[in-house]
Each structure stands twice: as C-alpha cells, then as structure tokens.
Amino acid sequence: MSTTNYEFIVCRYGELSTKGKNRRNFTAQLVRNVRAQLKAFPTLEFKETYDRLYITLHEEDGLAVSEELKHVFGLSSFSLAIKVERDLEVIAQLATELIQKESGSTFKVLARRHDKNYEHVSDVINRHVATRILQNTDYKVNVKNPDIGIIVEIRNDAAYIMMGKIEGAGGYPVGIQGKVMLMLSGGIDSPVAGYLMMKRGVTLEAVHFASPPYTSQEAQKKVIDLAQKLTNYQSSIKVHVVPFTDIQLEIYKKVPESYAITMMRRYMLRIGERLANERHALAIANGESLGQVASQTLHSMKEITNISTLPILRPLITYDKVEIIDLSRKIDTYETSILPFEDCCTIFTPTKPTTKPNPRKVELFESKLVIEDLIDQAMENIEVIEVTKAMAEATAEVTDSFL
Numbered sequence: 001m002s003t004t005n006y007e008f009i010v011c012r013y014g015e016l017s018t019k020g021k022n023r024r025n026f027t028a029q030l031v032r033n034v035r036a037q038l039k040a041f042p043t044l045e046f047k048e049t050y051d052r053l054y055i056t057l058h059e060e061d062g063l064a065v066s067e068e069l070k071h072v073f074g075l076s077s078f079s080l081a082i083k084v085e086r087d088l089e090v091i092a093q094l095a096t097e098l099i100q101k102e103s104g105s106t107f108k109v110l111a112r113r114h115d116k117n118y119e120h121v122s123d124v125i126n127r128h129v130a131t132r133i134l135q136n137t138d139y140k141v142n143v144k145n146p147d148i149g150i151i152v153e154i155r156n157d158a159a160y161i162m163m164g165k166i167e168g169a170g171g172y173p174v175g176i177q178g179k180v181m182l183m184l185s186g187g188i189d190s191p192v193a194g195y196l197m198m199k200r201g202v203t204l205e206a207v208h209f210a211s212p213p214y215t216s217q218e219a220q221k222k223v224i225d226l227a228q229k230l231t232n233y234q235s236s237i238k239v240h241v242v243p244f245t246d247i248q249l250e251i252y253k254k255v256p257e258s259y260a261i262t263m264m265r266r267y268m269l270r271i272g273e274r275l276a277n278e279r280h281a282l283a284i285a286n287g288e289s290l291g292q293v294a295s296q297t298l299h300s301m302k303e304i305t306n307i308s309t310l311p312i313l314r315p316l317i318t319y320d321k322v323e324i325i326d327l328s329r330k331i332d333t334y335e336t337s338i339l340p341f342e343d344c345c346t347i348f349t350p351t352k353p354t355t356k357p358n359p360r361k362v363e364l365f366e367s368k369l370v371i372e373d374l375i376d377q378a379m380e381n382i383e384v385i386e387v388t389k390a391m392a393e394a395t396a397e398v399t400d401s402f403l
C-alpha cells in the first residue's frame with residue numbers, strides 16, 4: 001500500500017464509443033454522479049476535460065475517496081496522481097521518489113502526450129524515467145507484467161505522475177438511460193439484478209410485495225437494507241411497498257395450489273406495471289434466472305408475462321446461482337439476503353407448483369377471482385420509503401404517498 005500523499009485523482013471515462021451530444025450527456029451525468037458519491041468530502045475540487053475528470057484532493061484522504069469512486073458506474077479506471085512541471089528531469093526525480101514508497105520490485109513506464117507539441121516523444125520520456133529509477137532504486141523493469149505501472153501524462157498545464165491504475169466500476173453512468181422498476185424481494189437474486197441494471201445506466205425504483213401479518217417487519221427491513229446497499233451505486237432509491245396479503249388470500253382461496261404461484265406472479269406484474277406507468281418507468285426488471293424455480297421455466301414465464309405491455313428485463317436470466325452469489329458478495333448484499341426472514345413467496349409456496357401452466361386454465365382460474373377492488377386498494381395503500389446513501393443505518397424515511 002502506498003504511503004504517498006497524493007494531490008489528485010485522475011478519472012478515466014468508460015465505454016465512450018458515443019460522440020457529440022451523447023458523449024456530453026454521458027460525461028455530464030458521470031460528473032454529477034461522482035460529485036454525489038463524494039458528498040462526504042467537502043474540500044474536493046472537480047475539473048473535467050474532454051476525456052478525464054481531475055479531482056483535487058486538498059485535505060481529503062485519497063484512499064478513502066478511491067473507495068467511494070469504485071462504486072461509480074461509467075468510470076473505467078482512475079489513478080492517484082501528483083502534478084509537476086513538464087521538465088523531464090523533474091518528472092524522473094518525482095517518479096523515482098514515488099516508486100520507493102510503493103511495495104513491489106518491478107515496474108514499467110507508460111508515458112502519454114496529450115499535448116502533442118511537448119518537446120519529447122513518449123519513448124524518450126519512458127527511457128529517461130526508467131533510467132533514473134534503475135540508477136537509484138532496486139526496482140527492475142518488467143514490460144509484460146510489472147508490479148507498478150508508472151503513468152506519465154503530459155498535459156498542457158503540467159505533467160501528472162501516477163503509480164498504476166485502480167479499476168473502476170465500468171458500465172454507464174446511472175441516469176443516462178430511463179427509469180426501471182425493479183421487483184425487489186428479500187432474496188439473493190433481485191438486488192444483484194438491480195445492480196446490473198444500474199450498471200447499464202438505468203435509474204432504479206423498487207417495488208416490494210409484502211404480506212403482513214404473514215411476513216414480518218424484519219422481512220421488510222431486510223428489503224430496505226438491501227436497497228440501502230444498492231445506494232452505493234445510486235445515491236437514493238424509492239422503495240414502494242405494496243400490501244399484497246388480500247390478493248394472495250383471494251388467490252389461495254380460489255385457485256388450485258399448483259397454479260397459485262403462476263397467478264400470484266401475474267398479479268405482482270400487473271401491479272408492478274401500474275406502478276411503473278405511474279412513476280414513468282420504461283420497463284420492469286426482476287431477478288429471474290431460467291429454470292431456477294417452477295415459475296422461471298420458459299412455459300411459466302410466457303404465461304406470467306403475457307399480461308405485461310412493458311419490457312421485462314431479466315439481467316440474470318442466463319446466470320448460474322454460484323455466479324449470482326459471487327456478485328452478491330461483491331456488492332455486499334449476500335449476508336443480508338440470507339437472513340432467515342420469510343418473504344411473501346416463501347410463506348405461500350405450494351408443495352407442487354406447475355412448471356407448465358396451461359393458458360386455458362390460467363384464464364379460467366383468473367375469471368373466478370374477485371380482484372379488481374383488491375388491486376385498487378393495494379395501489380392506494382402503497383407505502384413509499386426513500387432509502388438514501390446518507391442514512392447511516394437503514395432507518396428509512398417514510399413518506400405517505402407518491403412523491
């Protein structure tokens with residue numbers, strides 16, 4: 001770990017294949033998101049150029065700022081940096097000083113001239129800096145796989161020297177796509193699905209179906225805690241908690257057990273779609289993975305989603321459970337997801353759910369339900385919980401109607 005007191009962080013934009021107006025949107029949103037993510041560091045100063053964002057650290061701790069930056073989608077990588085005058089010898093001396101504060105034994109120098117009028121070409125810079133380091137330290141050159149890749153960027157105003165790159169979160173800045181309504185349960189899959197959606201630049205809101213008193217307050221808190229984890233990537237997420245008990249009871253009263261899940265999913269989706277439309281979301285996302293459970297066979301999905309007019313996005317559709325678990329550990333939702341509180345689906349799970357619902361039966365069973373009023377009531381009694389990154393704990397602020 002480096003002991004250098006760095007002055008800057010140089011951020012590199014990701015996936016910038018777009019040009020013109022789209023590019024400007026991308027970078028403007030990215031910079032807004034970086035600022036929001038780093039709100040807790042008041043003395044930071046931001047300066048954006050065509051292809052970089054420069055953050056001046058002033059009194060802030062570079063490593064703490066780096067930890068936060070790792071969550072910002074749209075950054076491909078970033079580096080802690082020190083700025084010096086563009087004199088070759090000054091650059092070489094500073095690079096020598098900095099590398100001695102790093103742990104490693106091999107290095108490589110990678111110079112880039114953003115100012116093509118600079119008097120020395122990249123090769124000359126590379127060789128000059130490398131020679132000084134070889135003369136003054138025990139470091140050896142390793143071009144293929146160095147412990148430390150020294151980056152020297154020659155800009156118009158100065159030279160920036162960096163010891164290696166820190167990998168960014170990749171993807172697109174949250175907010176450059178439209179909004180998506182995520183169906184958020186207390187399980188492992190849906191928070192991971194939400195993470196992957198945000199990574200594509202989507203803004204998330206979430207809908208959760210709760211069945212009190214069959215589901216507990218703890219079960220709901222778990223969902224809020226999961227949303228809280230996702231605020232590492234989007235600073236505030238609205239969670240719409242839908243009271244689902246009456247609808248579920250009506251289904252269980254009138255529909256054979258093997259079709260209960262199919263029907264329940266259809267009503268979740270109907271409500272999810274109504275909510276998505278009210279909230280101007282352009283699609284619904286869920287954590288389904290093909291074949292994972294009875295309701296996630298292709299036959300089931302067809303009978304469940306044919307009631308929807310919005311696109312249903314399933315980022316995990318091809319993922320194995322182990323891959324999903326790996327991701328959930330990475331985004332730190334796993335430990336919360338495996339807490340034992342019952343979700344509405346786990347409580348009402350029938351012993352033998354159908355994997356191949358028959359469309360005529362679905363229609364027949366649905367015709368027996370007296371459900372429109374129940375849907376209206378559920379919609380009217382939605383509780384909106386605004387979960388923000390700033391909340392130290394998941395003590396969510398409850399607002400009583402839609403904002």
Ligand code: ATP
Nearest residue numbers: 183184185187188189190207208209286287288345
């Ligand atoms: P697990 O990780 O245990 O599979 P899960 O939440 O994925 O949990 P599933 O039964 O596989 O549970 O549900 C499939 C998808 O349906 C979920 O990923 C989620 O998007 C949605 N879903 C399930 N239950 C709820 C709920 N109570 N509220 C909102 N969405 C739900």
Ligand code: MG
Nearest residue numbers: 187189287292
């Ligand atoms: Mg699942």
